[in-house]
Amino acid sequence: MKLCVIGTGFVGVVSSAVFASFGNQVVGLDVDENKIEKLKQGIVPFYEPGLTELLLEQQGHGNLSFTCDYQAAIQDADVIMIAVGTPSAPDGQADLKYVLAASESLAPHLKNNAIVVIKSTVPPGTLEKVEAKIKQHTQVRFFTASVPEFLKEGTAVFDTLNPDRIIIGADDPGVFETLSELHRPFNAPIVKISPESAQMAKYAANSYLATRITFINQVADLCEKNGADIQDVIQAIGFDKRIGKHYWYPGFGYGGSCFPKDVKELAAYSRAIGESGNLLNKVSELNEERIAKLLDGYGAKMGGWEGKKIAVLGLSFKPQTDDMREAPSVKVIPYLTSHGSTVMGYDPKALPVVSSFIPEHPQASYTDSIHQAVKNADVVIALIEWPEIIGFDFAPFGNSSNSTSKWFIDARNQFDKQKVLSWGYQYLGVGRS
Ligand SMILES: NC(=O)c1ccc[n+]([C@@H]2O[C@H](COP(=O)([O-])OP(=O)(O)OC[C@H]3O[C@@H](n4cnc5c(N)ncnc54)[C@H](O)[C@@H]3O)[C@@H](O)[C@H]2O)c1
Incomplete structure (x- = not known):
């Protein structure tokens, strides 16, 4: 054709x-x-x-x-x-x-x-x-x-x-x-099916997946209050075939070019037709607030963000793309600089597009060398699970002298806590004690 x-x-x-x-x-x-x-x-x-x-x-x-x-x-x-x-x-x-x-x-x-x-x-x-x-x-x-x-x-x-x-x-x-x-x-x-059903199917699929992410984030937040570990909870509930083990991503919320927009659009559509109590309005709101809420919490645990040097690892919204639309880095980096931190962002592919998404700031710089980003950092934030980040040897950069604390924020629960501790970092995950 x-x-x-x-x-x-x-x-x-x-x-x-x-x-x-x-x-x-x-x-x-x-x-x-x-x-x-x-x-x-x-x-x-x-x-x-x-x-x-x-x-x-x-x-x-x-x-x-x-x-x-x-x-x-x-x-x-x-x-x-x-x-x-x-x-x-x-x-x-x-x-x-x-x-x-x-x-x-x-x-x-x-x-x-x-x-x-x-x-x-x-x-x-x-x-x-x-x-x-x-x-x-x-x-x-x-x-x-x-x-x-x-x-x-x-x-x-x-x-x-x-x-x-x-x-x-x-x-x-x-x-x-x-x-x-x-x-x-x-x-x-x-x-x-009809055109209307096809269009609703697309919105429903993305909104369901975004809601699933929001749901497990809500449970993760509760875990942090009571000593439970969200990864153990996921493993346990996954045996129920109605629930399943796949597609659980506790973390900094959903991002990318589709989920945030599609949930917002379906929520707005629901309001426009008089269904303003629709669940998706709350899902969107929780996701919007999530990064600032988490960073406030981590900051409190670390004695504030002021004066800290931070390595932000992973600027695209997920691995294997340079797309930064609604990537967590787009909220994380301005939050950190506005709270007095100095940031070095690392990404293997997204550097050419960073300036289109994150306003320039004297305390923010970027590199395609993870070594460069991590070597002087007081805090490492592993935002995205690029293989280059997951496979990196952080051991030489942790705190061997024990004079001041170095912190490791595992934004997608990709790292083994004991291993991170052995590198000389204090570990902060999402929904993990
Ligand atoms: N990106 C995804 O992962 C994905 C997945 C599924 C569905 N979608 C949907 O598919 C659609 C496209 O998404 P995308 O990410 O490819 O968009 P994009 O922003 O990457 O590309 C859109 C392209 O359309 C071009 N364009 C705009 N107006 C035009 C016109 N009048 N004539 C010709 N070209 C024009 C733009 O120049 C641009 O190159 C969106 O509705 C999106 O929600 C995206």
Whole structure:
């Protein structure tokens, strides 16, 4: 099939390359000329393992190209996938301005019977708005559908090639048929439902996972008051098959480009339809407050943050990505500098984007050498479980003289407490005594 993917961000580039690898003819389209120039040269403008190789391979086969030209990209496309950003508006609801701008730009070039698929995360009711916008600019017959994306950054290529399921939200049987055909090579269960159900399924999935993180954080906070260890509690409850051992992450709260935004959007949607008591409002609020609350608590245990030298390890929102959208570092570092600490931040991939997320501060500097970050630090905060951080030998940097305390904050409970103590640090985890 001939495809156009609009928006060459994380979702758009991965989707373009993967659909091309299935033998489709794919054009990736973006309004960002710099991004398109890089992609044309086979350069992925962000870090995602395995993506550059796939991109170069498909460009080499002639299946994949990139452009800023709407007419050239749309006029022959059987299926157009909109994968532009949907940030939260100031009231928390999804801001559809990019989706509607893309709809308006594509409309005049649509061929008859083309299918416009929304891959971006959008609330129920969006397809009507998209259809109305397109109809203002074309007379041709077209169809719409919602096919939400579930990839995870850091493992996006694998996730896209091996989805747990494909959700196709559409009303027309012919659209189901065409999109099922397009997705058949994924060899995954295909769930055919209405567009509204597909959109709610995407929000429900992310909101559930975010709520699960918030839930275990709440239990972790209680553990700290009574000597229980949250990791032992997780192990114990995990034997219940209804609960399971997987996906428990007590820590500094959920972050990234999707969970915070999607929970806020569903919460705002609930308020907009008169359901202001919806649980997700509280989930979002607890997550927003979490980092300051934890840092206040750690500061109190360490005799305050003033004058301390801190190594903040891991600036991206999770390992194997350079994406810092809603990363814990974005809140942690300004908190520390505003409390009188001097910070050296370390990350193996995210340094080029730090200045877009954390305002410059004379007491904050950054390095791609973990050794450099840790060597003079009074406090190590292991924020993200990059292998470079988990596998680092901290032993030479702990406090051997015992004259002053050095502290190790294990923000994701990734380290063995006894080992950290043996390195000469005092250990502070999340929900651990
Ligand atoms: N990033 C993820 O892990 C992920 C996972 C699942 C779903 N999603 C959803 O997918 C959507 C895209 O997310 P992303 O992280 O890839 O976004 P992104 O911000 O990385 O990329 C969006 C791209 O859209 C382009 N764009 C904006 N307006 C445009 C227009 N009118 N025409 C052409 N291009 C335009 C931007 O220049 C940008 O390159 C969002 O709705 C997001 O919630 C993201």
